[in-house]
Amino acid sequence: MSKPHYDREHHAKKATGIGDPQCFKGEAGKAKFKVGDRVRIRNLPDVFYTRCQVYTRGAVGTVTELVYESPAAEDEAWDNTDKPEWFYSVVFRQKELWPEYPDLYAEDTLESEFSERWLEPA
Amino acid sequence: MSSSTREKVMKHLDAVGYLQPAVHKPQHAPYPDEIDHTMYRAYTRSAHDVGGEPDVPMAWEEKEEEQWELNTFATCECLAWRGVWNAEERRRRQNVDVGQTQYLGLPYYGRWLLTAARIMVDKQYVTLTELVNKIDEVKKRYE
Amino acid sequence: MSEHKAAPMVDEVSDFEVLEMAVRELAIEKGLFSADDHRRWTEYIHTLGPLPAARLVAKAWLDPEYRKLAVKDGVKASLEVGVDWINDMPTHFGTPSDYCNLRVLEDTPKVKHVVVCTLCSCYPRPILGQSPEWYRTPNYRRRLVRWPRQVLAEFGLQLPADVEIRVADSNQKTRYIVMPVRPEGTEGWSEEQLAEIVTRDCLIGVAVPRPGVTANALRPIHPAVHPVQHDHGHDHG
Numbered sequence: 001m002s003k004p005h006y007d008r009e010h011h012a013k014k015a016t017g018i019g020d021p022q023c024f025k026g027e028a029g030k031a032k033f034k035v036g037d038r039v040r041i042r043n044l045p046d047v048f049y050t051r052c053q054v055y056t057r058g059a060v061g062t063v064t065e066l067v068y069e070s071p072a073a074e075d076e077a078w079d080n081t082d083k084p085e086w087f088y089s090v091v092f093r094q095k096e097l098w099p100e101y102p103d104l105y106a107e108d109t110l111e112s113e114f115s116e117r118w119l120e121p122a
Numbered sequence: 123m124s125s126s127t128r129e130k131v132m133k134h135l136d137a138v139g140y141l142q143p144a145v146h147k148p149q150h151a152p153y154p155d156e157i158d159h160t161m162y163r164a165y166t167r168s169a170h171d172v173g174g175e176p177d178v179p180m181a182w183e184e185k186e187e188e189q190w191e192l193n194t195f196a197t198c199e200c201l202a203w204r205g206v207w208n209a210e211e212r213r214r215r216q217n218v219d220v221g222q223t224q225y226l227g228l229p230y231y232g233r234w235l236l237t238a239a240r241i242m243v244d245k246q247y248v249t250l251t252e253l254v255n256k257i258d259e260v261k262k263r264y265e
Numbered sequence: 266m267s268e269h270k271a272a273p274m275v276d277e278v279s280d281f282e283v284l285e286m287a288v289r290e291l292a293i294e295k296g297l298f299s300a301d302d303h304r305r306w307t308e309y310i311h312t313l314g315p316l317p318a319a320r321l322v323a324k325a326w327l328d329p330e331y332r333k334l335a336v337k338d339g340v341k342a343s344l345e346v347g348v349d350w351i352n353d354m355p356t357h358f359g360t361p362s363d364y365c366n367l368r369v370l371e372d373t374p375k376v377k378h379v380v381v382c383t384l385c386s387c388y389p390r391p392i393l394g395q396s397p398e399w400y401r402t403p404n405y406r407r408r409l410v411r412w413p414r415q416v417l418a419e420f421g422l423q424l425p426a427d428v429e430i431r432v433a434d435s436n437q438k439t440r441y442i443v444m445p446v447r448p449e450g451t452e453g454w455s456e457e458q459l460a461e462i463v464t465r466d467c468l469i470g471v472a473v474p475r476p477g478v479t480a481n482a483l484r485p486i487h488p489a490v491h492p493v494q495h496d497h498g499h500d501h502g
Contacts, residue, residue: 017358053436055411206297
């Protein structure tokens, strides 16, 4: 019988004394978006796993911060950590997400984080 | 074998009749042409992705923690500390791989626990035989 | 389906308890982690509670410079209330599940933040302790992002239309606490006095601090069959 071999130390070696996501700093290359950019959340297939909520797909929001670099959740969920991406904090108007949201509360907002693959210019 | 095993089997067959896939259809395992894009997405969804789903108000309660729940949390964090999985892999397994029925039907830490058992078997640190025998052995301590 | 509500008797061991022992014992026998690792992690969890986050807020209310730091770099600001997000825990690389990126969401008289994790129950354990059960329910996670005003009203918080509600859906590696507005009637209070009114619920954003209110709203408690036996350390609120 053949058994797989797993490297159980790679993350500890990388992150000890540094932290996660700090340990991926500088690995994502140039960021595609900047603070203030209007972005639309892509509707990629979400088969097997995603941390990009379906309720945000197709919605337009504003980048408020480039938060950190990290492997995308969809990769890290199978321990693929060699292609970190930029992560962005994006703010949406609630009216943009939910058509029935009352006009009275038009100022209400929601923020969440997205890895770069999920964003396109709006 | 315990004398009540047959009773347990019959009780189980009754209980699973209550469990349903996400959409109740009179005929299970439908024909391929009955699954359009909407239904395909519904069935292949990540079960954890519940934001915005309609639901009714409920009473907000606090809950006292069971000792096994705390132990389970520590076990899962130790498995990550020692590199058996990372937190994202844990979340994927316990919140999505378990499927809709277990996701909504089991207690929060029940899913953590089943998933901790599963990772050891899936990654071949433990055989299913060893796990089953261990469960049986532990159970016997309390008989 | 009441016939399936077979609650275990107090002296009976549940399926979860059996499986928990089996998994922990096998993991230790196979050398995946040690019994000592498990003990150390359990001890670490017992040190956690909402007090450090409450102190962070109280300190920020009193010290404008610290407030700036808290909003800019939550991990660095945590050090001053005794929480090191990277080295406190036995790993020395943070807790696996909480990562090391804290954001402090600063309320104003015109903006009220509230936190949810729609995908699981991400929560800043190192500074706030274990999450309450209601925070983990699919119900809270389903509804807060879409009907925040209704859900907040259920928690006893009704906000005027000219206050913007901002929901933070904690879906990746950032963990959030809310820094509420310092309430009137607390003029001249010490950091310790202020920290007492910053309850866990205030830090999640479903309540706002009020002078004289030092505990979460009273809710029914679902009791454990075999509760955790420990002293909750500096747990409060």
